[in-house]
Amino acid sequence: MAVLVLIECADNQVKKSSLEAASYASQVATALSTSVMGVAIGNISPDALAPLGQQGISKVFYNNEERVKNFVPAAYTKVIAQAVEAAGAQVVILSNSSIGAAVGARLAVRLNASLATNVVTLPDLAGSAFKVRRGVFSGKAFADVNLTADLKIIAIQKNAFEITEQEGTAEVTALPISFSETDVTGTPTETIRATGKILLTEADKVVSGGRGMRGPENWHLIEDLANALGAATACSKPVADVGWRPHHEHVGQTGITISPNLYIACGISGAIQHLAGVNSSKVIVVINKDPEAPFFKAADYGIVGDVAEVLPKLTEAAKALNQ
Amino acid sequence: MKILVCISNVPDTTTKITFTPDNKQFNTAGVQFVINPYDEYALTRAIELKEAQGGSVTVINVGEADADANIRKALAIGADDAIRVNAKPTDALFVAQQIAHYAQAENYDLILMGKESVDYNGFQVHGMVAEILGLPAITPAIKLEVAGNTATLEREIEGGKEIINIALPLIASCQQPMSEPRIPNMRGIMTARTKPLKVVEPITAQAGTVYESYSLPEKKSGVKMIDPANAGDLIRLLRNEAKVL
Numbered sequence: 001m002a003v004l005v006l007i008e009c010a011d012n013q014v015k016k017s018s019l020e021a022a023s024y025a026s027q028v029a030t031a032l033s034t035s036v037m038g039v040a041i042g043n044i045s046p047d048a049l050a051p052l053g054q055q056g057i058s059k060v061f062y063n064n065e066e067r068v069k070n071f072v073p074a075a076y077t078k079v080i081a082q083a084v085e086a087a088g089a090q091v092v093i094l095s096n097s098s099i100g101a102a103v104g105a106r107l108a109v110r111l112n113a114s115l116a117t118n119v120v121t122l123p124d125l126a127g128s129a130f131k132v133r134r135g136v137f138s139g140k141a142f143a144d145v146n147l148t149a150d151l152k153i154i155a156i157q158k159n160a161f162e163i164t165e166q167e168g169t170a171e172v173t174a175l176p177i178s179f180s181e182t183d184v185t186g187t188p189t190e191t192i193r194a195t196g197k198i199l200l201t202e203a204d205k206v207v208s209g210g211r212g213m214r215g216p217e218n219w220h221l222i223e224d225l226a227n228a229l230g231a232a233t234a235c236s237k238p239v240a241d242v243g244w245r246p247h248h249e250h251v252g253q254t255g256i257t258i259s260p261n262l263y264i265a266c267g268i269s270g271a272i273q274h275l276a277g278v279n280s281s282k283v284i285v286v287i288n289k290d291p292e293a294p295f296f297k298a299a300d301y302g303i304v305g306d307v308a309e310v311l312p313k314l315t316e317a318a319k320a321l322n323q
Numbered sequence: 324m325k326i327l328v329c330i331s332n333v334p335d336t337t338t339k340i341t342f343t344p345d346n347k348q349f350n351t352a353g354v355q356f357v358i359n360p361y362d363e364y365a366l367t368r369a370i371e372l373k374e375a376q377g378g379s380v381t382v383i384n385v386g387e388a389d390a391d392a393n394i395r396k397a398l399a400i401g402a403d404d405a406i407r408v409n410a411k412p413t414d415a416l417f418v419a420q421q422i423a424h425y426a427q428a429e430n431y432d433l434i435l436m437g438k439e440s441v442d443y444n445g446f447q448v449h450g451m452v453a454e455i456l457g458l459p460a461i462t463p464a465i466k467l468e469v470a471g472n473t474a475t476l477e478r479e480i481e482g483g484k485e486i487i488n489i490a491l492p493l494i495a496s497c498q499q500p501m502s503e504p505r506i507p508n509m510r511g512i513m514t515a516r517t518k519p520l521k522v523v524e525p526i527t528a529q530a531g532t533v534y535e536s537y538s539l540p541e542k543k544s545g546v547k548m549i550d551p552a553n554a555g556d557l558i559r560l561l562r563n564e565a566k567v568l
Contacts, residue, residue: 070485073450073460096446098480102462105450108416114531115415117445131535137349138441140340142540146533186459186493188478188485199482205567229568240499247465247499248479253336253441254360254499262567273336279540283565285557286546296546301560305551317555321562 003029003036004089006080007052007060008099009044016163016202017095019055023164024156025093026056027122032091037061038170039083041076043069046172053168061086061175067184070191071099075183077106083175084111084151091123096155097201104155114147117155120280123147138253138276157280158201159259200249203232205262206281208251210236210274212267212288212307216244221311222266228318234258236268252277264314267307270295287311324378324469324491326369327429329422329436329448330397331359331412332390336441342537349442349537358393360504361437363400365495367502368467369435370401376469378432379403383425385410385418391520398515399507405518410525415443419451420528426456431492433474438463438496449496461487462496 005025008015022038029036038060040049049060061083068075080103084092092107094100096118108115114130120142121133129146132154136143147154200206207226213219226233233249240250251258253273263281267288268274275298278284286299289306296302303310334340335355343350358366369380382397384390385408394405408421426434439446446462453460465484466477469491476495478485507515549557562568 071480073453073462077454098463098478101446102450102460105415105419105447106454108447108531109419109451109454115447116532117447133538136443136537137334137338137340138336138444140539141342142538143443143534144536144538146535147531148533149531182457186461186487186489188487190486191480191483192486193480193483197482201481250499257444262561262565271337272339276336283561283567284543285561298543299546300543300565301549301557302546303549303551303554303557305554310551310554313554314558317558318568320555321558321568 001034002087002089003032003034003091003093004084004087005036005038005057005093006095006100006103007038007040007049008095008097009040009042012043012045012048014048014052017097017158019163020158020161021093021095021156022052022055022057024122024161026164028091028093029056031122031125037087037089039080039175041068041079042071049172050169053170054165055163056166056168057170059171059173061173063175063177067179070188072184072187073102073106074185075179076103077110078179078183079175079177080107081110082177086175090151092151092153094153094155096157100155104153108153111151112149113151113153114149115153116145116147119154119156120160135280139257139279140276157259159204159261198230198232200232200234200256200258204260205229205231206234206258206260207231207264207266208234208236208268209239209266210268211238213239218308219244221307224315225264225311225318228315228322231262236274265295266311268295269293270298324372324376324432325430326373326378326380326433326435327426327431328362328366328369328380328382328402329434330362330366330382330384330393331437331440332356332384332386332393333359333440333442336360340539346536346538356389356393358397359437359440361439361441361498363504364499364501365435365437365497366397366400366402367504368497369433371502372469381406383408383422385412385421387411394520395515396507398518398520399511400505401511403518405520407520407522408525409522414530414532415445415447416451416531417528419448419455421525422448423452423455424526425523426452433491434494436496438498449494453494458492458494459489460494460496461489463498464495465498465501467495467501
């Protein structure tokens with residue numbers, strides 16, 4: 001018996017979201033009086049995995065073969081399924097990422113497991129239950145879900161759990177797999193990444209703009225503040241729809257759901273669809289020239305004013321803070 | 324090209340979510356239901372591909388009779404025929420088994436759906452159907468082109484995208500900018516009335532999860548307003564009071 005956590009890797013580094021998942025897995029393992037093991041897949045060297053002991057992981061299985069350097073759902077599923085067996089895992093922890101969620105569904109079918117995605121609490125183990133709370137209705141509500149199968153798979157929301165640290169070094173063991181052609185069907189031929197930018201989905205601070213920015217020519221106001229704060233940038237749906245910003249920056253009910261520590265909304269009125277995508281942010285700041293904007297009701301801090309005047313002042317204050 | 328599009332019947336995105344007094348069920352009173360917006364991107368792309376290259380578009384829904392209005396809407400937008408598996412969609416695994424069972428015998432070239440539904444946000448059904456049928460699933464896809472027997476897709480990843488060239492058949496889950504949803508025109512609405520909507524009974528299938536109760540996020544305790552003339556104070560408050568900087 002053990003808790004197994006998927007360790008996602010890129011450029012020979014463990015992703016921040018996987019450190020969160022490992023810390024979460026350790027807490028689950030403690031509650032179940034068992035150990036936590038990891039399975040790392042992708043472009044990673046064994047040396048980079050031993051420090052996972054600091055998140056409480058006793059042993060990491062890894063597979064860094066050429067065929068899984070890029071993400072392929074079926075191949076990843078095969079590696080994780082084998083690690084579940086090797087670890088004797090009863091619980092599998094994933095991050096609710098483009099990788100975790102995609103393999104979670106396949107694993108659930110392959111291993112007859114119960115799967116809950118978008119999870120925001122540790123499991124409630126009272127009685128014989130294994131209950132977790134997950135975000136539903138696009139962030140407008142939560143549901144408490146009981147996982148009934150013997151094997152339970154949980155994909156946790158990003159930024160919902162702290163990374164914990166302790167003393168320790170993980171044992172690292174290769175997990176060789178023989179992949180078939182079907183396993184690697186759909187391997188990407190090319191990966192395009194925006195460089196030098198903070199990832200919106202992983203950011204703990206986000207500065208976001210709406211139609212109140214009045215046009216793409218004013219977007220430097222958002223970017224300047226984001227740079228000064230070390231934040232990612234985002235936008236509302238209308239802004240993506242008119243093409244001021246690309247769709248992948250659109251946060252809200254039909255875009256990306258985010259849960260940063262700080263969300264600063266500039267010139268966004270706060271339609272219910274937008275709130276749904278951001279209301280699990282810990283602190284919300286709203287800047288809008290309309291004092292009646294509904295977003296103020298969901299905010300912790302508010303400024304009634306023109307973004308063109310307010311944002312440069314914030315940027316200046318943020319820069320002063322850094323000095 | 325033979326395409327299956329899976330659609331879910333969900334509360335309109337402007338819905339204020341409430342639950343029954345015991346918090347055990349979503350309160351549907353007065354709620355307007357729509358085709359899941361992500362599924363609409365899938366549906367529109369399917370229709371575009373059919374218009375350009377020929378073939379057929381079938382929509383499938385796992386749901387009860389109240390979904391029929393939105394299934395008709397999908398037919399009005401341009402799908403050729405529809406299947407409704409007559410069952411309450413209890414969880415993703417249950418729904419996936421129903422869809423996979425139907426799709427198994429039909430040999431679709433493409434099975435498209437939204438990346439998630441805006442009610443349960445599982446992001447699961449596409450992967451589960453793919454696993455059951457032994458097909459590749461590209462999720463979430465933001466672009467899909469088909470030439471002959473090969474598809475080229477763009478898959479969104481954190482901070483970028485992947486380009487994938489792959490042979491049909493396959494499953495793709497869709498999100499923007501996949502396609503621009505269409506509003507049904509009068510001719511579409513008229514012809515939709517006579518297009519086939521077949522209701523089939525579900526197969527026996529096990530759900531993997533039990534939804535026990537619901538809750539709403541805690542309300543904010545109130546907004547602290549800052550004078551725009553001293554906007555810089557906000558930054559100091561974020562550091563010293565909120566402790567997020």
